[in-house]
Amino acid sequence: MSILVVGSVAFDSIRTPHGTVDRCLGGAATHFALAASFFTHIRVIGVVGEDFTAEHEAVFHARKIDIAGIERAAGNSFHWTGEYRENLNEAQTLRTDLNVFERFQPKIPEAYLDSEFLFLANIDPVLQHQVRKQMPRVLMVCGDTMNYWITGHAENLAHMLHDLDALLINDGEAKLLAKEANLVRAAARIMEMGPKTLIVKHGEYGSTAFFGEQSFPVRVCNRFFRAPALPLEEVVDPTGAGDSFAGGFFGYLASQLEITPAVFKRAMFYGGVMGSFTVERFGTERLQQLTREEIDERFGRFRELSHLDAE
Amino acid sequence: MSILVVGSVAFDSIRTPHGTVDRCLGGAATHFALAASFFTHIRVIGVVGEDFTAEHEAVFHARKIDIAGIERAAGNSFHWTGEYRENLNEAQTLRTDLNVFERFQPKIPEAYLDSEFLFLANIDPVLQHQVRKQMPRVLMVCGDTMNYWITGHAENLAHMLHDLDALLINDGEAKLLAKEANLVRAAARIMEMGPKTLIVKHGEYGSTAFFGEQSFPVRVCNRFFRAPALPLEEVVDPTGAGDSFAGGFFGYLASQLEITPAVFKRAMFYGGVMGSFTVERFGTERLQQLTREEIDERFGRFRELSHLDAE
Numbered sequence: 350m351s352i353l354v355v356g357s358v359a360f361d362s363i364r365t366p367h368g369t370v371d372r373c374l375g376g377a378a379t380h381f382a383l384a385a386s387f388f389t390h391i392r393v394i395g396v397v398g399e400d401f402t403a404e405h406e407a408v409f410h411a412r413k414i415d416i417a418g419i420e421r422a423a424g425n426s427f428h429w430t431g432e433y434r435e436n437l438n439e440a441q442t443l444r445t446d447l448n449v450f451e452r453f454q455p456k457i458p459e460a461y462l463d464s465e466f467l468f469l470a471n472i473d474p475v476l477q478h479q480v481r482k483q484m485p486r487v488l489m490v491c492g493d494t495m496n497y498w499i500t501g502h503a504e505n506l507a508h509m510l511h512d513l514d515a516l517l518i519n520d521g522e523a524k525l526l527a528k529e530a531n532l533v534r535a536a537a538r539i540m541e542m543g544p545k546t547l548i549v550k551h552g553e554y555g556s557t558a559f560f561g562e563q564s565f566p567v568r569v570c571n572r573f574f575r576a577p578a579l580p581l582e583e584v585v586d587p588t589g590a591g592d593s594f595a596g597g598f599f600g601y602l603a604s605q606l607e608i609t610p611a612v613f614k615r616a617m618f619y620g621g622v623m624g625s626f627t628v629e630r631f632g633t634e635r636l637q638q639l640t641r642e643e644i645d646e647r648f649g650r651f652r653e654l655s656h657l658d659a660e
Numbered sequence: 661m662s663i664l665v666v667g668s669v670a671f672d673s674i675r676t677p678h679g680t681v682d683r684c685l686g687g688a689a690t691h692f693a694l695a696a697s698f699f700t701h702i703r704v705i706g707v708v709g710e711d712f713t714a715e716h717e718a719v720f721h722a723r724k725i726d727i728a729g730i731e732r733a734a735g736n737s738f739h740w741t742g743e744y745r746e747n748l749n750e751a752q753t754l755r756t757d758l759n760v761f762e763r764f765q766p767k768i769p770e771a772y773l774d775s776e777f778l779f780l781a782n783i784d785p786v787l788q789h790q791v792r793k794q795m796p797r798v799l800m801v802c803g804d805t806m807n808y809w810i811t812g813h814a815e816n817l818a819h820m821l822h823d824l825d826a827l828l829i830n831d832g833e834a835k836l837l838a839k840e841a842n843l844v845r846a847a848a849r850i851m852e853m854g855p856k857t858l859i860v861k862h863g864e865y866g867s868t869a870f871f872g873e874q875s876f877p878v879r880v881c882n883r884f885f886r887a888p889a890l891p892l893e894e895v896v897d898p899t900g901a902g903d904s905f906a907g908g909f910f911g912y913l914a915s916q917l918e919i920t921p922a923v924f925k926r927a928m929f930y931g932g933v934m935g936s937f938t939v940e941r942f943g944t945e946r947l948q949q950l951t952r953e954e955i956d957e958r959f960g961r962f963r964e965l966s967h968l969d970a971e
Contacts, residue, residue, distance in 0.1 A: 533892060657963065
């Protein structure tokens, strides 16, 4: 099955306690696509500038990711500059140069219309909604958003939320969106806003899926499912961890013939696994070097560190 | 097997977003003892004042907890006044009246010397160390501490840490004690300070056990084990959750003939289970009403919400 992802393909300049990188390949769609490409076929819609060269294309091609949907525009690509201090859970944005992204109007190539799965990475909810409308036949839609859209574009976001089978956000975003400090009540409120399932990412503490009465494609036992995160001695760069989680989660789902509760739970684990790799190196470096064998070995470690009966 | 616990038996006046209670039965040793009493036989060492009446004794007796080691002194019992605002993870101490606790010198009754397990609840590390020295034959010692002792009594705490098979503290305390923001590195540093195993409590995100080369009584696979917490719609009062975790964890361990890795992991789950009950009501109310059937039913829910193969 194919996943169509729409989102940013960008360059990131990042400073963390472990060092700095200047203009490395990044963007939500990039991290998502690389992570998901280990599980299924990925097609990307985005826009880049003249600074996106054959070298960057090669990163996608090496993972057999279809980038025919990445539009080339005059000017520079989206460029994010950010910093992580001692608290590696939270990025400080130092500068955002939207560049070609400012006038981005997603166009879906004819050849992409048969994609079975759709991931709306974190961009303007108006654009997310437009893409969703043009893909009426997809089987499942997941999406992401962030504080900026929650606080400043609530009405547009409200339309987008009705498009989603599952929304993937972090703790702070969930509480902000629901205006509710208790996560269980926040989740219930968010599922009333449209998403049939909510997945909340807790960074180093793992993730929780919340299921509602309408949850699709599955409703897993007990209303909740929690997947662990791997305790890591060294977090070099958290950028892209959430998008890699989404890629692992959705990529695994899309690779399966049927989405059963057991498949959904394994997808949550694969999300955590992919996030844990991304943070080991700057930018996309770790995902570029990764093998499926390493992924499955780490999946086993996630099982061992959380299961009563594993040895 | 018997657990001897030394710590505070107190009264708590608590305000949370759910209401207030005035002078309800509390204290670390109280919550620990009540939680652990569902698994094994508990003996308590502490001190109370004249305000500790037959009504309060009855709470312990109802759970068959031996309180012959609770000394009666002239004056009032230890009284803590605190508040939880919207962030229910963190208590604001409004007032601490040590009262009879100020001159507490733990005395171990002859009949307690054959206790196989020892829990040093959060009190002055000098007293914790004294008790440990008087119990040379115990099989396993666990202990707790808090920011106050970490920052102001580092030298005394250092002695106490060498007494411990396992230290149970929360995230912030672990990072403060190790002077290290990364939890894995913090855990390694703390295990160099004495404790053979470290259990870090993450509140609503569960708990992690860290095992070192010397870990005793068991070293569980992969250096880490993570137990979940139950997502709760309503946290009425978090007071005593950590002590209840310790009681469930240590009580279950002490109830088993042999402490294998599988037993240790189940003990982590039982810790989370007992903490999840305590926060449902003010003070010790929920633990007083609890049944073993409810505990095992919730243990099953913890398994379902974290295990790939549970239905």
